[in-house]
Amino acid sequence: xxxxxxxxxxxxxxxxxxxxxxxxxxxxxxxxxxxxxxxxxxxxxxxxxxxxxxxxxxxxxxxxxxxxxxxxxxxxxxxxxxxxxxxxxxxxxxxxxxxxxxxxxxxxxxx
Amino acid sequence: xxxxxxxxxxxxxxxxxxxxxxxxxxxxxxxxxxxxxxxxxxxxxxxxxxxxxxxxxxxxxxxxxxxxxxxxxxxxxxxxxxxxxxxxxxxxxxxxxxxxxxxxxxxxxxxxxxxxxxxxx
Numbered sequence: 001x002x003x004x005x006x007x008x009x010x011x012x013x014x015x016x017x018x019x020x021x022x023x024x025x026x027x028x029x030x031x032x033x034x035x036x037x038x039x040x041x042x043x044x045x046x047x048x049x050x051x052x053x054x055x056x057x058x059x060x061x062x063x064x065x066x067x068x069x070x071x072x073x074x075x076x077x078x079x080x081x082x083x084x085x086x087x088x089x090x091x092x093x094x095x096x097x098x099x100x101x102x103x104x105x106x107x108x109x110x111x
Numbered sequence: 112x113x114x115x116x117x118x119x120x121x122x123x124x125x126x127x128x129x130x131x132x133x134x135x136x137x138x139x140x141x142x143x144x145x146x147x148x149x150x151x152x153x154x155x156x157x158x159x160x161x162x163x164x165x166x167x168x169x170x171x172x173x174x175x176x177x178x179x180x181x182x183x184x185x186x187x188x189x190x191x192x193x194x195x196x197x198x199x200x201x202x203x204x205x206x207x208x209x210x211x212x213x214x215x216x217x218x219x220x221x222x223x224x225x226x227x228x229x230x231x232x
Contacts, residue, residue: 002154032221041204041223042155087154089221097143099221101155 001025003090005102012078012109020105022088023070031064031071032089032099035082042087045073078109113139115207117224124195125232132190132227134205141207144188145221146180149202161188195231203227 003024012018022031030049034042051066059076075082085106089099114137124130134144143162147155159180161167167180179191188207192199206221 034223041226044220044222047220098145098157098160100157101147103154 001092002100003088003102005086005088005105007105008103009106010108012075012082012107014080014109014111015077018075018078018107020073020075020086020088020107021070022072022090022102023068024090024092026069026090026092026094028064028066028069028071028090029093030091030099031062032091033062033071033073034087034089034101035084036087036104037084045086075107078107080109080111083107083109113137113207113209113220113222115141115205115222115224117205117227119227120225121228121230123230123232126196127194129191129193130195130229132192132203132205132229134188134190134207134224136186136207136209136222139207139209140185141188141209142185143208144182145206145208146178146188146190147204147206149204149226155204158190192229195229197231200229200231203229 003022006021010018032047033045036042048064053064062073064071085104087101087104089101091099116135118133146158148158149155157170158173159167159169161180161182163182163185169175182188204226206223208221
């Protein structure tokens with residue numbers, strides 16, 4: 001079952017922060033985050049495997065709340081290069097070994 | 112990070128012809144590869160899971176006789192769109208799972224190929 005992402009779209013000015021949420025109706029084993037720019041393939045950002053786990057890459061970080069079956073991606077001091085569509089992918093405990101992607105969140109960073 | 116290649120990057124064909132798309136993991140062994148289809152402004156829809164040496168597992172609603180998948184080796188999987196029609200026009204993306212035994216298998220990172228844009232006239 002496809003995870004739910006919110007918001008659908010967000011516009012930021014350079015330097016502002018944003019949060020993208022991903023939630024599932026099923027118990028999760030892992031959450032994967034990707035960014036896709038127009039016309040290109042998705043690029044891996046990070047994977048979270050354990051409840052309570054938080055990871056970061058430069059100014060992009062994520063958390064995984066296993067109990068709430070949700071994950072959040074945090075973009076701090078956004079840069080123009082952060083623009084794109086962000087997808088979360090979830091691996092559930094009942095259908096492991098395949099990742100189902102959410103509908104995506106379109107992020108636009110403007111000067 | 113790991114590199115996955117796809118070939119061709121773009122293909123235009125006539126209705127009724129078959130098209131083969133290759134997906135290779137260049138610097139790692141991938142026991143599992145996945146094929147996705149993405150329509151404009153939509154999410155990636157999983158079509159099938161391909162395991163080396165065994166038959167692919169197709170998602171509900173995906174015709175296995177139309178989308179033939181062969182996972183010939185630990186570094187190569189192919190998707191053949193048979194008797195393609197205009198409604199098959201889409202962006203096809205493969206991904207390969209980097210198998211890391213110490214990580215326990217599940218939750219391994221998936222790396223995506225650059226995608227193949229198929230246009231059927």
